[in-house]
């Protein structure tokens with residue numbers, strides 16, 4: 001059966017809500033942060049690390065997996081869950097976003113997108129149907145429709161034409177999904193429309209009318225200002241049905257997560273926690289810590305005094321600084337573990353706060369301590 005969203009509690013003072021997404025691969029408590037595992041791994045984390053830190057769902061990437069290891073191996077492995085030994089839910093993106101952010105000489109047409117691999121320059125053609133077929137081969141639990149994500153300063157006419165084509169692509173993908181996907185697989189529609197509220201409204205209403213299992217807000221976190229993101233988010237989210245999950249794509253930093261969940265978003269993803277970890281930056285309850293700073297040379301206290309994760313329970317800032325400066329892989333691994341744990345724990349605290357109608361109190365307390 002496709003996923004079922006169970007609404008458990010709405011916050012008294014905001015649009016924030018607690019729920020559970022029931023999938024064949026397991027239940028996902030919401031609001032939830034989803035670690036990004038682009039090529040079948042959340043970088044430097046084992047699946048046991050991910051379970052230990054409380055990850056309930058991870059992301060896989062259609063574009064990357066299609067190019068490497070390729071669908072021949074993916075099919076022989078029996079799908080991504082078996083290939084990477086992860087038996088909990090997997091969400092995959094549809095590949096369009098990655099084609100535009102990574103591939104070379106892309107050519108977009110009504111039928112789909114022609115592109116050359118960023119790895120070896122080989123030529124490929126993605127269509128809405130092809131994207132669903134690849135996500136089926138991955139055995140994705142939650143699939144995304146094939147869409148075009150336009151950048152924040154695209155013109156009204158370009159955004160209008162692109163959004164209308166994304167609607168036609170969504171319908172094609174949905175028809176292919178209904179005829180070919182396994183009944184346990186779910187498909188989300190993606191709302192586009194750039195920074196234009198009239199286009200956002202058309203995209204939301206037409207996408208919802210196609211009756212997907214859930215809805216993503218696309219076209220955000222692509223260079224717009226924080227005010228623009230929040231404005232479009234607060235305008236668009238209420239247009240989505242209450243009884244289905246809502247996913248804000250590409251978010252993000254703690255404040256963007258708080259703003260998204262406050263608007264009624266249930267799911268969010270971002271490469272941030274593992275990417276900044278590899279550059280030696282940690283998210284802590286007292287704000288960002290750039291661990292290679294000389295300040296921490298003889299600081300033998302834990303990375304985050306309020307965190308009980310493996311990294312904070314076993315190592316000091318001085319040791320982490322040493323590892324990062326020595327470019328030791330363990331440095332990236334320990335900081336990645338902590339950053340992911342930090343965001344997952346923050347989501348757990350947000351769920352608890354919503355249950356007690358104290359979301360705004362928790363947000364205020366978090367912002368003051370974090371330094372927002």
Ligand SMILES: Cc1ccc(CCc2c3nc[nH]c3cc3c(=O)[nH]c(N)nc23)cc1
Pocket residue numbers: 036037038059060061092093094095096097144147148149150190217218219220221222249250251269
């Ligand atoms: C593995 C994986 C990586 C990344 C993503 C989300 C990637 C992503 C965006 N990231 C920031 N802004 C984004 C907008 C869009 C969008 O409009 N459409 C799609 N399909 N993806 C987006 C999903 C899965």
